[in-house]
Amino acid sequence: MLFGRKLRFFLVCADRDRVAFFQGLWPPDQVEWTVFQRGPMALEQVFNAPPDLLLVDDDLPQLSGPTLVNMVKSENVYRQLPVVLCLIEENPLEDMDFHAVEMDDFLVYPLSPLEARSRLSLTLHRASRELDANPLTKLPGNTSIIQRIQDLIDRKEPFALAYVDLDHFKSFNDKYGFSRGDEVLMMAARVIVNTIRSFAGKLTFVGHVGGDDFVFILPPDTVESACQRIVESFDGIVPHFYDQDDQERGYILSTDRKGAMQRFSMMSVSIAVVFNTDGRLKHFGEASQIAMNLKKKAKSIPGSSYVLDRRQE
């Protein structure tokens, strides 16, 4: 299996032999091929129901392969669809402007089945890795986070899920600008990743929900000391991201939501931890709901803090 589910591939190709070649690569219960002899027809289908992978021959009548590729890729909603251009011989590579044609990979006929299978499978996996990574921290994003948690719930694996967010991040961003804000997010990501990594084990996971929100997963018995270490490291490091005078004062002056000048404390972390023990969680949504309520509690405590959901006891 390529991905643990049946995949839909589109092939735009007018040559019967090549179509047969691709259709023979995987058994039909793994990959379902939809073949188009002309570009325009494929385009409408791609826009309406994007496949998992799109293969396009370079030498198509009417609409050329590269034009088709660019029409798909220029739309942000389809940008993540992996597209492979199939070239007839190596010569066209000489004239290929890789900056202008937004394909994800290319194949050159003639091809061995093994190479074709491997290359397409690599393209798919690469796309799925890149798809969900946070562009700033490169940590896995929401899709991967939800998948990971739901998977653990389904397998009834005990785990602790922690939601981390930064207090007073917005006022810092407002005063110092977003690039200084990004520095803080990079720092927070490194602190969390390295702390979690020091608790070796296959259960560990760190994701970046977005903005100043992170999650991590650990075995239930190690999560509290991880929280302590994150709090300690973050509190020690974060003052260095302020200007010297703010650092000495211990707070910053910035405008609040109503536009009035106000004092804001130094940034701190709030962590809310939900446990899944004895298979009590049934769905990812439950976990995040409990966590959001706990987070309010953690945020109401001044300075860095963590709150553990003790209901399992």
Add this chain to the structure above:
Amino acid sequence: MSEDLRTERKGQLLAVKDLPTLPVVLEEVSKLLEDPNSSTQQIAKLISRDQVLSAKVLKMVNSPIYGFPGRISTIQHALVLLGFNVIKGLIISTSVFELMTTSMVGLWEHSVGCAMACNAIAREAGFKEPEEYAVAGLLHDLGKVIVALQLPTAKEEIDAVVRQEDVLYLDAEKKVLGFGHDRINAWVADHWNLPVNLKIGISGHHRPVTAQHYPKMACVVHVGDVLIRTLEVGSGGDDLVPRLDPEALALLQLDMSQLDKVLDVMLEEIEGDGLSMGLG
């Protein structure tokens, strides 16, 4: 000296790729890294006793790759942010000094001693984060190591001038190179995106009161350098003690009795803890 020659030498010095360090230190750090029970604090403490490893760690954590250049000035924080994998990689890619001359060993001891002194002074002066001052003390002579590596002939000439004319190493450097290790430290600090306070500490310790920002950093390193030379721990490359700038003491609001206290603390630490992990 001509501007061209200075630029050429600056380029040669900044091109330094592999700063080698002492075999003992590398061995000890590797051992700790292999042991799953060792803590970040333990490893940070050990790395903090080696100017080359410390410089490498700070260079890496302040590089733009990590996304916060110029922010991190202590080894403990650097280790938390880099993680053990990167530290292991750094250790693997660090070579040892093949030719460890007596003078280089002396410089190592002098640097570690200066770090201790700066820590004690910063604590006595009541400053937050004495560790940052210790790091500046540790790295204050890094420029001398870089010259020894990149311009070995110049290094021999400097040594000769020190012997023949009995002058400060700094003055001999200026005579031979046209600039001193303090200037090299400033170049390196910029080149490696080190935080401004560290830059001031390692580049301003010979003229501390003139530093515009963070003058206290420069003053602490200045006083620390003088004290550790007075105690004759290790060697800064010459046998002279630089003149203690009274203005530096005034800026730190320290008096002589407090300096005595600092000296006591240092002597105790040197006796209790040993200086250089069995180097000398």
